[in-house]
Structures are given as structure tokens and as C-alpha cells.
Amino acid sequence: MFDLGGKVALVTGGNGGLGLGMAQGLAQAGARVVIAARNPEKSAAAVETLKALGSDSFAIAIDVADEAWVQQAVDAVAARCGRLDILVNNAGTTVRKPVDQLTLDEWNLVLQTNLTSAFLVSRAAHPHMQRAGGGKIVNVGSMMSIFGAAYSPAYAASKAGVVQLTKSTALSWAADNIQVNAILPGWFQTEMTDGARAQVAGLYERVVARTAAGRWGRPADIAGTAVFLASPAADYVTGVSIPVDGGYSTMG
Numbered sequence: 001m002f003d004l005g006g007k008v009a010l011v012t013g014g015n016g017g018l019g020l021g022m023a024q025g026l027a028q029a030g031a032r033v034v035i036a037a038r039n040p041e042k043s044a045a046a047v048e049t050l051k052a053l054g055s056d057s058f059a060i061a062i063d064v065a066d067e068a069w070v071q072q073a074v075d076a077v078a079a080r081c082g083r084l085d086i087l088v089n090n091a092g093t094t095v096r097k098p099v100d101q102l103t104l105d106e107w108n109l110v111l112q113t114n115l116t117s118a119f120l121v122s123r124a125a126h127p128h129m130q131r132a133g134g135g136k137i138v139n140v141g142s143m144m145s146i147f148g149a150a151y152s153p154a155y156a157a158s159k160a161g162v163v164q165l166t167k168s169t170a171l172s173w174a175a176d177n178i179q180v181n182a183i184l185p186g187w188f189q190t191e192m193t194d195g196a197r198a199q200v201a202g203l204y205e206r207v208v209a210r211t212a213a214g215r216w217g218r219p220a221d222i223a224g225t226a227v228f229l230a231s232p233a234a235d236y237v238t239g240v241s242i243p244v245d246g247g248y249s250t251m252g
Contacts, residue, residue: 001231002029002227002233003231004029004031004230005031007031007032007085007086008078008082008084009031009087010034010074010084010087010088011026011033011035011036011088011090012036012062012091012117013037013064013090013092014033014036015043016042016190016191017188017190017192017219018219018222019090019091020046021219021220021221022223022226023035023050024049024053024223025223025227026055026088026226026230027050027053027054027055028227029230029231030054031055033050033057034057034059034077035050036059036060036061036064036073036077036121037059037061037091038062038063040059044059058080060077061073064091065113070121070124071124074124074125074128084125084128084135085136086136086137086138087125088138088140089122089138091113092113093110093114094152094192095107095152095154095155096195096200102153102154106154107154111154111158113158114158114162115159115161115162115165122137122139125137126173126176129178130178134177135178135179136178136179136229137181138181138182139180139182139183140162140182140183141166141182141183141185141241142155142156142185143185143186143245143248143249144156145159145162145163145241146243146249151199151200166180166181166239167239170238179235179237181234181237181240181242183242183244184241184243184244185244186211186243186248186249187207187217188218188221189219190219210248211245211246211251212247212248213247215246216246217244221244225244229242
């Protein structure tokens with residue numbers, strides 16, 4: 001039910017943090033995992049990690065906000081692998097500023113990287129999944145699609161958009177047997193949140209105090225949910241967003 005043997009998975013931003021955590025989970029479940037990211041050194045290291053798990057992995061360079069580049073990259077993966085079954089839209093960035101200090105360029109950067117990219121890569125993957133008779137798309141949102149964030153308005157807006165894009169895409173492509181769902185990560189220990197902890201005094205302690213699990217998440221904690229949504233076990237699950245946050249969003 002959770003076996004991904006013979007499946008090809010493309011993970012954007014999969015060379016570190018949560019992306020690599022999900023990529024490792026997919027590889028352990030048997031998928032051939034393709035890393036799509038910008039940093040070639042990090043991507044090469046990620047590929048070696050996945051190969052050690054038995055995945056015939058490789059990496060491609062991509063700018064997820066560039067329409068032509070996205071189309072070319074996705075088509076190249078499908079041509080090399082002969083198929084594309086799973087897409088994880090994980091690439092993301094943030095700018096931590098209140099609304100009044102945020103520039104239009106910064107706003108556009110975050111929206112293009114987090115939201116527009118999910119649209120572009122999903123659209124490029126669609127015909128390949130359609131020809132294969134179905135597929136799975138896992139979009140990475142955030143608990144900030146549930147809560148506001150005074151210091152990350154563009155990030156929160158983009159991740160809320162990811163949730164709605166997930167619902168709309170799920171409805172659009174249900175007839176093609178493509179299930180589209182989202183994961184809403186809580187506070188995880190990654191390079192991105194290292195910056196948040198440095199900028200926001202007391203953040204680490206406040207998160208721990210509110211999180212039922214009593215700790216911040218680790219990238220491995222998100223792998224199981226990604227595998228579930230990418231597997232036959234989720235064939236009747238589409239258009240939903242699953243918080244993976246140790247109970248943070250449940251606490252009053």
C-alpha cells in the first residue's frame with residue numbers, strides 16, 4: 001500500500017531541509033527521486049544521500065519561477081526516466097519584514113518562489129501524469145496558511161495561496177486520476193528557521209511551550225506524511241491539507 005517501487009518522484013528544493021527529508025522518505029519507499037534545485041553542490045550531496053538509500057537518484061538545475069526553464073526541466077526528467085508519477089512542490093523562501101517595510105520586489109520574490117512555482121511545475125507535470133494514467137502532487141504549505149505572521153506577510157499569503165491552489169488543482173485533475181494534497185509543516189529545525197530564531201527573540205522557547213510534542217520538528221518527521229500522500233494508500237484522498245506540527249495548531 002505504501003510501496004513506491006518503480007515510481008519516479010520530482011522534489012523541488014529537495015537538496016536540503018524539509019525537501020531532503022521528504023526525498024529520503026520517498027527513496028526509502030522505493031521511488032527514484034529526482035532533485036530539482038539551484039545549488040549544485042548541495043544537490044550533489046543530496047543525490048549521494050539518496051543513492052545510499054538505494055534510489056537511482058539524480059539532480060537537475062532549475063529556477064522554479066522561470067516558466068520556460070520549468071517546462072524544459074520537467075520534460076527532461078520525464079524523458080530520461082520514461083515517466084513522472086510524483087511531484088513534491090517544496091521550493092520556498094521568505095523575507096522577514098512587517099508589511100510596511102516590505103518592498104514590491106521582495107513580495108514578488110516570495111510569491112513567485114512559493115506559489116507561482118507550484119502552479120508552473122504542476123502544470124508542466126500534468127501531461128506526463130495524465131499519459132501515465134494518474135499521479136500524485138504534494139504541495140508544501142505552512143501552518144502560516146492557518147495563522148497570520150506579522151513578520152512574514154508575503155510568506156503567509158503565499159502559503160495560504162498554496163492551500164487554495166491545492167484544492168483547485170485537485171478538482172481540476174480528479175478525472176485524470178491525479179490526487180493533489182498539501183502538507184502544512186509547523187516549526188522544524190532547518191536553515192530557514194535558523195534565520196527566524198536569530199531574528200525573533202525567544203521564538204524557540206515559545207514554540208516548544210505551545211507544541212504538544214514538546215520539541216521542534218526534524219526533517220525526518222515529515223517524511224511519513226509525504227510517503228502516504230504519494231502512495232496508493234492515498235488514492236481516495238485529494239484536495240486536503242494536513243498539518244504536521246507536533247500539535248502546535250491544535251493547542252489553544
